[in-house]
Amino acid sequence: xxxxxxxxxxxxxxxxxxxxxxxxxxxxxxxxxxxxxxxxxxxxxxxxxxxxxxxxxxxxxxxxxxxxxxxxxxxxxxxxxxxxxxxxxxxxxxxxxxxxxxxxxxxxxxxxxxxxxxxxxxxxxxxxxxxxxxxxxxxxxxxxxxxxxxxxxxxxxxxxxxxxxxxxxxxxxxxxxxxxxxxxxxxxxxxxxxxxxxxxxxxxxxxxxxxxxxxxxxxxxxxxxxxxxxxxxxxxxxxxxxxxxxxxxxxxxxxxxxxxxxxxxxxxxxxxxxxxxxx
Amino acid sequence: xxxxxxxxxxxxxxxxxxxxxxxxxxxxxxxxxxxxxxxxxxxxxxxxxxxxxxxxxxxxxxxxxxxxxxxxxxxxxxxxxxxxxxxxxxxxxxxxxxxxxxxxxxxxxxxxxxxxxxxxxxxxxxxxxxxxxxxxxxxxxxxxxxxxxxxxxxxxxxxxxxxxxxxxxxxxxxxxxxxxxxxxxxxxxxxxxxxxxxxxxxxxxxxxxxxxxxxxxxxxxxxxxxxxxxxxxxxxxxxxxxxxxxxxxxxxxxxxxxxxxxxxxxxxxxxxxxxxxxxxxxxxxxxxxxxxx
Numbered sequence: 311x312x313x314x315x316x317x318x319x320x321x322x323x324x325x326x327x328x329x330x331x332x333x334x335x336x337x338x339x340x341x342x343x344x345x346x347x348x349x350x351x352x353x354x355x356x357x358x359x360x361x362x363x364x365x366x367x368x369x370x371x372x373x374x375x376x377x378x379x380x381x382x383x384x385x386x387x388x389x390x391x392x393x394x395x396x397x398x399x400x401x402x403x404x405x406x407x408x409x410x411x412x413x414x415x416x417x418x419x420x421x422x423x424x425x426x427x428x429x430x431x432x433x434x435x436x437x438x439x440x441x442x443x444x445x446x447x448x449x450x451x452x453x454x455x456x457x458x459x460x461x462x463x464x465x466x467x468x469x470x471x472x473x474x475x476x477x478x479x480x481x482x483x484x485x486x487x488x489x490x491x492x493x494x495x496x497x498x499x500x501x502x503x504x505x506x507x508x509x510x511x512x513x514x515x516x517x518x519x520x521x522x523x524x525x526x527x528x529x530x531x532x533x534x535x536x537x538x539x540x541x542x543x544x545x546x547x548x549x550x551x552x553x554x555x556x557x558x559x560x561x562x563x564x565x566x567x568x569x570x571x572x573x574x575x576x577x578x579x580x581x582x583x584x585x586x587x588x589x
Numbered sequence: 590x591x592x593x594x595x596x597x598x599x600x601x602x603x604x605x606x607x608x609x610x611x612x613x614x615x616x617x618x619x620x621x622x623x624x625x626x627x628x629x630x631x632x633x634x635x636x637x638x639x640x641x642x643x644x645x646x647x648x649x650x651x652x653x654x655x656x657x658x659x660x661x662x663x664x665x666x667x668x669x670x671x672x673x674x675x676x677x678x679x680x681x682x683x684x685x686x687x688x689x690x691x692x693x694x695x696x697x698x699x700x701x702x703x704x705x706x707x708x709x710x711x712x713x714x715x716x717x718x719x720x721x722x723x724x725x726x727x728x729x730x731x732x733x734x735x736x737x738x739x740x741x742x743x744x745x746x747x748x749x750x751x752x753x754x755x756x757x758x759x760x761x762x763x764x765x766x767x768x769x770x771x772x773x774x775x776x777x778x779x780x781x782x783x784x785x786x787x788x789x790x791x792x793x794x795x796x797x798x799x800x801x802x803x804x805x806x807x808x809x810x811x812x813x814x815x816x817x818x819x820x821x822x823x824x825x826x827x828x829x830x831x832x833x834x835x836x837x838x839x840x841x842x843x844x845x846x847x848x849x850x851x852x853x854x855x856x857x858x859x860x861x862x863x864x865x866x867x868x869x870x871x872x873x874x875x876x877x878x879x880x881x882x
Contacts, residue, residue: 417750439762446761451754456831457764479765 312397313359314537315383315505320356320392322378322561325349333391335561342375342560351561352378356392358556358563360505363535367552367569369542369584375561376541380507383539384426385416396423396504421451425498429510431490434497437483441468441493444482445500452501467496471526488519492526499530506538512547524550545588549573557581613660614692619643623661623816627807630818635780636748637731642814652685652710653811655727659689659708662723668696670704675712675854675871682710699874711774713795715853715875718804720821726789728810731817733777733787753785757828764833776835779826780819788825794837794854799825845870848879 323335328347330336335351336344342351353375360366368376381387383394385408393407396419408416425448428434435444445464446454454460465475471492473485482490491511498506508527512520528551531538540551548555549569556566557578565578576582611617619641626640645653663669669689673682677699685708686697698704701716708725718724734744737755747753756777763770774790778799788796789808799806799819806819819825827835844851846867853875855868870876 413746414750417752421754436758439758440765443758443762443765447754447758450757450761451752455757457761458832460761 311361314362314364314397315358315360315539316393316395316397317359317383318357318393320379320382320394321354321390322352322382322387323349323390324352338560338562338564342373351375352387353382353389354561356558356561356563358566360537360539362537364554365531365538365540365552367540367542367548367555368558369545369548369555370558371543371584374558376543376558377509378561379558380426380509380539380541383505384424384507385413385420398423398504421448422453422501423504424507425501425503425505426507427491427494427498427509427511429513431482431487431494434494435482435490438481440479441473441482441485441496442478444493445497448497448500463500464496467500468493470530471496472522486519488515488523491515491523495523495526495530499534499536502534503536506536508538508540508542510542511540512542512544527551545573545585557584610692612665612693613663613689614645615643615657615660619657620661623657626816627658627661627818630807630816631805631820633784634820634823635784635786635817637815637817639814640816642811645811646688647684649812650729652681652708652727654809654813654816655708655710655725655811656685656689656809657811658725658807658809658816659706660692662725663689663693663695663706665693665695667693667705668698668703670698670701670707670874671709672707672712672714672872672874673710675714675856676873678873700878701872701874711790711792712854712871713791713798715870715872716878717798718802720803720805723805723807726791726806726808728787728789728808728813728815730775731787731808731810731813731815733775733785748784751783756785760828760830760833764830770829770833770835777828779828781823782826785828786817786819786825792838792854793827793835796825796827796835797837801825840868843868845876848876850876850879 321334325348327349330346331344331349335354356379370376382389389409392409394409395405396408408419442461442464445467446460449460449463465478468475468478473489473492482493512523515523542548552569555569555572556563559580565572565581572581573585576585622641626638630638643657645656647653671682671686673679690697701714706723710727732744734747734756737759738744760770774792775787776793776796777785778788778796780786788799801822801824803821805821808817829835840855843855845855847869850870853870853872856871858867858869860867
């Protein structure tokens, strides 16, 4: 099977770099910050593949580059180096490194083939615009131009994410944290994305709400068979959702493999520390 | 000292009595700058080209963008018409007209058909225009996305990436709230299938006249320092949904109380004495023509 998303040598340096740390940032042994020029490795030489319908977990402590990785894939940050390929399912489609495309083209790809859910709903939603409007924005970006069809689709998605449809025209600012997160998920799924990026979606929610959101994500994933990248520092979330997992530290991938294998039999000492520190 | 006397007064250096200014007030370098930016605007329909807006003897925001375009294009043989919301005789139009005539000596007219250069504020003439004419529109706010995004830096990026979903969202929310698109004037249009453009505060009535027209339309915003253009035969499509179509103002059952026209954009006027509602053509030149004056 061909991978849906291919990433090779993705690197992001924050800072100008110096003779000591260029081209790829300081060596992993030194950490993630160059002692001479202060350049930080947000993401260092990360390569990964996501296959159709697969859920890939990304774990690591805060500051390990998980969110940077997701934002690079979502084209919110400009990568320093690397290649990203997205297979659109057509056999004869040209293989193009998305990082070399124009911002115009990248935006098109993002609007049509990607969805993202942030930890903080304020990043993913317009709080003063109606919930239906938030979903509509994504559909409008993907080229929908029929109001009743947009509303039908928005109502369908809100129903699926357990938001009462009669609250469709209310702004998310009126909603609880868990509901806002579900609106975000509805928005992210509205354009039938090929890849869904989930960045710490349950962090900050209380346990029962966490469970409902995770349940929802798992059900939707089974049903729509959408490929996902799930970023979390919560190993429980990773265990529940992901088939494969990569472990990041100092912006680098230190270990990768099947989730069970990584969590039950960690090889790298950092992963061992991570697993053993779980309460 | 009136304008004409002042223009023709003895020069400061005492060398003769000629006018103190170049033809059409602006110096050659300024004209060249503005013409270059006009060419760029014509080459990229709907794109706002920044330009070095000059100081003029009228305040910025009072038509200086249109005026600078007019001054840099006008030739001695041109016939000029200036209108303000359709009216040839309102203060803004008359002032601009008199100024241009004082610095160029061109002939003035109120007849759309006769004019070669028409500067206008907030209306497109009713009479169809030809490829021998240029319409110059004064623009207060050139940025169509300003309603949804206050930052100029961000709106420029949005234009570059054709990131227009927020403008569409604005229309969508309008429909959700009011069951119709409530934008009355400055209705956003897509030019040549690419840029969303502010057509200046013309009524919706005038939008279809921009589409695939014979005439060159130039837009100038002096205070905001932007020039943009709709060249002849360019598609200009108002933003609309498949089930919520763009529509022009409805004057059904109403007619101009003066010329009887039923196919023009009408102004509603309430008679102070009788309190009666009357409708008149907004385009006074066209109304006069119909009345045979």
